Amino acid sequence: MEVYEYNLSFSSSQLGRLLNDKTDLRYRLRRELKKAYFPTKLATPSTLQYYVDMYGEQVTVNAEADLARYFKFQSSRGFGATTLGGIPTVVPLLATHPGDVKPSNTAISVLAEGIAGFYMGTKAGHTGYRLFPAARLVGEAPDLVFEDGRSTIALIQVKGTQEPDVKGRMADSGIPLLQYAANEKHYDPSSYICFVIGVIIVPSVDFQLHSLRIEIL
Amino acid sequence: MNNQIILEDTAYGLKRRGEFDRALLAYAKEYRRNTQGEGSRYLARLCFEQMVDIILIKYLRDQLRFDTSVSLLNTLRDDLEQIFEEMQIRDAEDFHEFFNRSRKKLFPRGRGKSAFSVDRNQLLTPRVAEFEDMHAMVKDDKTDYKT
Numbered sequence: 001m002e003v004y005e006y007n008l009s010f011s012s013s014q015l016g017r018l019l020n021d022k023t024d025l026r027y028r029l030r031r032e033l034k035k036a037y038f039p040t041k042l043a044t045p046s047t048l049q050y051y052v053d054m055y056g057e058q059v060t061v062n063a064e065a066d067l068a069r070y071f072k073f074q075s076s077r078g079f080g081a082t083t084l085g086g087i088p089t090v091v092p093l094l095a096t097h098p099g100d101v102k103p104s105n106t107a108i109s110v111l112a113e114g115i116a117g118f119y120m121g122t123k124a125g126h127t128g129y130r131l132f133p134a135a136r137l138v139g140e141a142p143d144l145v146f147e148d149g150r151s152t153i154a155l156i157q158v159k160g161t162q163e164p165d166v167k168g169r170m171a172d173s174g175i176p177l178l179q180y181a182a183n184e185k186h187y188d189p190s191s192y193i194c195f196v197i198g199v200i201i202v203p204s205v206d207f208q209l210h211s212l213r214i215e216i217l
Numbered sequence: 218m219n220n221q222i223i224l225e226d227t228a229y230g231l232k233r234r235g236e237f238d239r240a241l242l243a244y245a246k247e248y249r250r251n252t253q254g255e256g257s258r259y260l261a262r263l264c265f266e267q268m269v270d271i272i273l274i275k276y277l278r279d280q281l282r283f284d285t286s287v288s289l290l291n292t293l294r295d296d297l298e299q300i301f302e303e304m305q306i307r308d309a310e311d312f313h314e315f316f317n318r319s320r321k322k323l324f325p326r327g328r329g330k331s332a333f334s335v336d337r338n339q340l341l342t343p344r345v346a347e348f349e350d351m352h353a354m355v356k357d358d359k360t361d362y363k364t
Contacts, residue, residue, distance in 0.1 A: 045220075045221075047221065050221065053233070054224060054230065054233050118220065121220040121223065121224060122220065130223070132223055132224070132227050132229070133224065133227060133229040133230070134227075134228075134229060134247075134260060134263055134264075135229060135263050135264075135266075135267050136229070136233075137332075138270070138332055138333055138334050139330060139331075139332045140332050145260075145263060147257075147260055151255060151256070151257050153257060153259060153260065184259050187258065187259070188257055188258040188259040190257040190258075190259060190260075
């Protein structure tokens with residue numbers, strides 16, 4: 001998979017001011033996400049369903065297979081393979097209109113969470129020690145909390161999609177995550193890092209992961 | 218593969234795999250670490266809530282049902298205190314604060330879904346759950362019926 005990493009940092013007081021003017025905060029998040037960085041490559045885990053089971057909110061048997069089937073339906077509509085005259089060469093498997101076939105939202109969501117959890121396990125906190133999962137919150141944000149055992153706390157919000165862009169949703173979900181971090185830092189002055197992770201699932205079930213890391217100093 | 222091995226050994230990994238007794242002790246250890254020295258109060262609270270979550274899952278798994286919400290909370294408190302005693306964690310002030318917070322998450326204003334893996338209604342006998350929800354609705358109802 002391809003990994004795009006974006007970095008921002010705010011001091012606590014600066015974040016406090018920005019949270020009072022969310023338009024400016026959203027603008028800053030979007031501006032960072034618009035930067036064109038070269039992606040790095042990270043091997044997709046061969047045991048993907050293991051990570052889905054470990055980090056997903058919902059239970060699935062094989063999320064990857066569900067999406068693979070969706071992409072198969074999409075590609076067999078004839079839009080991909082046509083004659084020179086534009087006549088479809090493949091008969092649609094299920095429906096006749098492109099809008100009729102929808103991917104499973106559960107599969108998208110758990111695959112994104114699984115991939116994000118796997119990716120976070122490769123990251124380190126402030127002190128250079130590897131992050132490991134502390135908890136998955138139920139019915140409230142953030143999605144995941146990681147720590148490094150040395151007072152670095154990573155708060156993670158994940159967005160998954162099969163559409164070509166996820167950055168708008170990342171910027172939008174970054175604001176409540178930062179609000180949560182600011183509230184918690186008020187009571188516990190540990191080192192907080194917020195990760196907003198957007199996962200785009202591309203046909204044949206590969207991934208493009210966008211990670212916006214926001215340090216609160 | 219390394220990533221997978223690290224994950225298996227964490228309290229989180231144990232909980233996700235369904236090894237609840239081991240996960241409970243692992244979270245208690247994490248709680249103790251975070252309430253001592255330079256530990257994080259946020260993580261201590263998180264560990265406490267994870268312990269509550271695991272105990273609630275165990276109640277559900279063992280098919281325990283409670284006649285009242287008070288008896289559920291009392292049993293929960295006793296079980297937590299027993300773990301803290303076994304682990305020699307003496308932290309009465311934090312315990313009280315974290316327990317109150319967990320109580321509010323388990324009974325959010327008397328209605329709504331609990332912010333734990335197990336909803337309170339799954340642990341209360343059906344008649345009690347229905348009555349308590351109704352009671353909460355009546356309490357919150359601000360209609361002035363006299364006029």
